[in-house]
Amino acid sequence: MSASLSALLQGGEVLHLPARVTHARRGGIRHAFAYGVDYLLLDPDRARPRTFFSRNRFNLFALHDRDHGGPRGAGDGAAWARKVFAGAGLTEVTVALMIQPRFLGYWFCPVSFWLALRGDRLLAVIAEVNNTFGQRHSYLCHHAGFAPIAPGDELTATKAFHVSPFQDMRGTYHFRFAISTAGAAISIHQIDGKEGLIATMHGALAPATPMRLLGAALKRPGGAMRVIVLIYWNALRLKLKGAGYRPLPSPPDQEVSR
Known part of the structure; x- marks a missing residue:
């Protein structure tokens, strides 16, 4: 792919990212797992529909604007992200x-990433986090003056949102982003003293052709449904290891941590 990432996406291209996702819990109770997850990278307002992928319509894989950007289930899609970036x-x-798109109409995505791009330069990221309790919170990550984010750069944010019922509402997130036409690698390291979590995802990007999408559905059947099952399965494993359950706190007052 010789064109810049911005040019590809503005031209309506949809890119497929078969990502390897890992989670490793640190501290008194250790727990780790890894699995494959299918992500799509696109410009929501310009993405061209194709066999097995649609926008705001039922398909094998689909993006619905209401799933992202703003209140969960009532989002404004890319218009919300542009407003957040402009406000900063x-x-x-x-x-x-x-x-992670809808699969046969079912949607759940633990974390999505809104990217602000100029050419191949990544200037800011909104990490849009969803928990299994129907709540959402986002973290806006960028350098001072919106200097480009390089692969080795670390961006931090104070944890403000309850994700796992087996972790306290404390600590700091350390984000790293490496995104190009060749692929994507993202790491999120939550540090809370000697406790914490390291989550990573990485994979190569390629055009989301019908054969690639069909192959993803056959190789990792269930899509988002499979992801939610894996989340509950690992929650059970943690409980059996003796992890304590934390009650659900109220969500933060602000929609985005800046």
């Missing part, structure tokens, strides 16, 4: 979204 002082960028 960043305009005239390509807004892209990296998602």
